[in-house]
Amino acid sequence: MIMSCARSPNNGGKLSLKQLPHRLTIRGIICDNLYHVLYPHLLYGHFNMLKDKFPTYLSIYLSIYLSIFLSIYLSIYLSIYLPIYLSVYLSIYLCICLSIYLSIYVSIYLSIYLSIYLSVCLSVCLSISLSLSIYLSIYLSVCPPCYNLRLSRICA
Numbered sequence: 001m002i003m004s005c006a007r008s009p010n011n012g013g014k015l016s017l018k019q020l021p022h023r024l025t026i027r028g029i030i031c032d033n034l035y036h037v038l039y040p041h042l043l044y045g046h047f048n049m050l051k052d053k054f055p056t057y058l059s060i061y062l063s064i065y066l067s068i069f070l071s072i073y074l075s076i077y078l079s080i081y082l083p084i085y086l087s088v089y090l091s092i093y094l095c096i097c098l099s100i101y102l103s104i105y106v107s108i109y110l111s112i113y114l115s116i117y118l119s120v121c122l123s124v125c126l127s128i129s130l131s132l133s134i135y136l137s138i139y140l141s142v143c144p145p146c147y148n149l150r151l152s153r154i155c156a
Helices: 026-038 040-155
Strands: 002-007 015-020
Touching: none
Parallel strands: none
Antiparallel strands: 002 015
């Protein structure tokens, strides 16, 4: 119960203080505020009453506030930030995996390809170059005497 003001017919319609059950009406709120303005020294008792109930009010207020805040925060986080983080994380993860996979794949592929290709090419090229050098040396050793023989027949 909170102190409220009411008009009493016993004292000629003057304002008198009564213990009335507090109702949340405009008249009750105005009377309560008027009472606290007119009699501020009696306000301490009202604060003592609130002080006793303050931990209960605080716990209720904090539980409601925290539940609403956490639900809003979690809904925002789950709807906005989590997909962004997941997309960034997945893109980074895919980039890293693809770069590692591609680098390993390309290096293995290139090493196999180059080793086979170069070995085949080098073996063929070396054999051709060796055979050319052998054939060229044979040709040069055989050709000049034949050439000289032709020249001598033509000239004679």
